[in-house]
Amino acid sequence: ALAVQAPCIELNDGNKIPSLALGTGRGTAKESDSLDDVRKAVLWAIEAGYRHIDTAAVYGDEEQVGQGIADAIAKGIVTRDQVFVTTKLWNDKHARDKVVPALRESLSRLGLDYIDLFLIHFPVATKDDGSYENIDYLETWNGMEEARYLGLARSIGVSNFNASQIDRIVANSPVRPAVNEIEVNPTLTQEPLVYHCLSLGIAVMSYSPFGFLVSRDRPDAPPPRYDDPTLAALAAKYGKTPGQIVLRYLIERGLIPIPKSTNQKRIAENINVFDFQLTREEIASISRFNANTRVIDISHWKDHPYYPHQS
Numbered sequence: 001a002l003a004v005q006a007p008c009i010e011l012n013d014g015n016k017i018p019s020l021a022l023g024t025g026r027g028t029a030k031e032s033d034s035l036d037d038v039r040k041a042v043l044w045a046i047e048a049g050y051r052h053i054d055t056a057a058v059y060g061d062e063e064q065v066g067q068g069i070a071d072a073i074a075k076g077i078v079t080r081d082q083v084f085v086t087t088k089l090w091n092d093k094h095a096r097d098k099v100v101p102a103l104r105e106s107l108s109r110l111g112l113d114y115i116d117l118f119l120i121h122f123p124v125a126t127k128d129d130g131s132y133e134n135i136d137y138l139e140t141w142n143g144m145e146e147a148r149y150l151g152l153a154r155s156i157g158v159s160n161f162n163a164s165q166i167d168r169i170v171a172n173s174p175v176r177p178a179v180n181e182i183e184v185n186p187t188l189t190q191e192p193l194v195y196h197c198l199s200l201g202i203a204v205m206s207y208s209p210f211g212f213l214v215s216r217d218r219p220d221a222p223p224p225r226y227d228d229p230t231l232a233a234l235a236a237k238y239g240k241t242p243g244q245i246v247l248r249y250l251i252e253r254g255l256i257p258i259p260k261s262t263n264q265k266r267i268a269e270n271i272n273v274f275d276f277q278l279t280r281e282e283i284a285s286i287s288r289f290n291a292n293t294r295v296i297d298i299s300h301w302k303d304h305p306y307y308p309h310q311s
C-alpha cells in the first residue's frame, strides 16, 4: 500500500501538527499483547505515512515508542524532525519543580532530546499513591512553560480540561495551551467544548475516536456500533469502512483523531481517510448519535477540586 500523509494544522505557537496520530494507549490491549507490539505498530505506522505518535508516561510504553521511531529512522523512512511526538505529564508530577524532571525522564525513555508536544494529562493532581493532592494546575502550567522555554518541549498543552479550566489558564498565563486532548467520538460529540477551544485558537485532539464502535465490554453502551446502518450506508457510498467514516467525520470537524491500533492492516486503513469528503448533512447525521456517554470514566476522581466533568 502507498503511504498516505495527513495534512498539517498550524498551532497557535506557529508549530505544525499532523492532523491524525497513532494512539499507543494500552486501554484496549489484550492480555496476550506485549509491549513490543507498540514498537512494531509505531514502525508500521511511519511506513504507512503517519507522522504523529501519541504516548504518555502513564502508558508505560515510551521506550517502545522510541524504539519504533528509531527503527524507522534507521530504515531511512524519516528523520527525527519529520515525526511529531506527543507525550503527557502524569498526575503525580504536578508540582512545579517536578514537571521538567518528569519530561526529562520521558525523553530519556523515548531516546529523544526534545518532544514536539507535552500535555498535562489531567487537571487532577494526585500523590504517587493515587490519593488527592491539591496542586493548582496553574502551578503545573508554569512548569510546562519552563519546559518550553528550555526547548525540551516545542509546544505545550493540556488534556481532559473543561472550558472554564481552559479559560483560567488563558486569563492567568502568557502562554496559551496549543492543544486540548479530549474524548470525542459519535457518542460524545463535545460540540460546546470543541467550539470553545477552536475559538481560542486551541487545537483539539480527539482520543478514543472509535467510541463504542469497538468493544469496550459495555454491552449497554449507546450506538453506533461497528455495524450501525447509518455508518454502513456511508461506508458503502464512499467505498470506506465504518471506522474510516468516523475518523473522516472527526477530521472534517477540525479535530485531530488518535486511532490506536497494533494491527498492520488496520494501522494503514486508519490513515487512508484523506481522499473523500462527507457532506454537511452526513456530518450532522453522525453528530446526532451524541449521548454524552464517555468511554473513559474518571468518576473515581469526582470529589477532586479540579475534576473536569459535569458528573
Ligand code: NDP
Pocket: 022, 023, 024, 025, 026, 027, 028, 054, 055, 121, 159, 160, 181, 182, 206, 207, 208, 209, 210, 211, 214, 243, 244, 258, 259, 260, 261, 262, 263, 266, 267, 269, 270, 295, 296
Ligand atoms: P480507539 O478509539 O483508538 O480504539 C482502539 C480499538 O479499536 C482497539 O481495540 C483496536 O484494535 C480497534 N481498532 C483500531 N482500528 C480499527 C479499525 N480500523 N477497525 C476496527 N477496529 C479497529 O481507542 P483508545 O481508547 O485507545 O484511544 C486512542 C488513543 O487515544 C489512545 O491509544 C491514546 O493514545 C489516546 N487516549 C488519550 C487519553 C487521554 O486521557 N488523553 C485517554 C484515552 C486514550 P487493534 O489494535 O487490534 O486494531
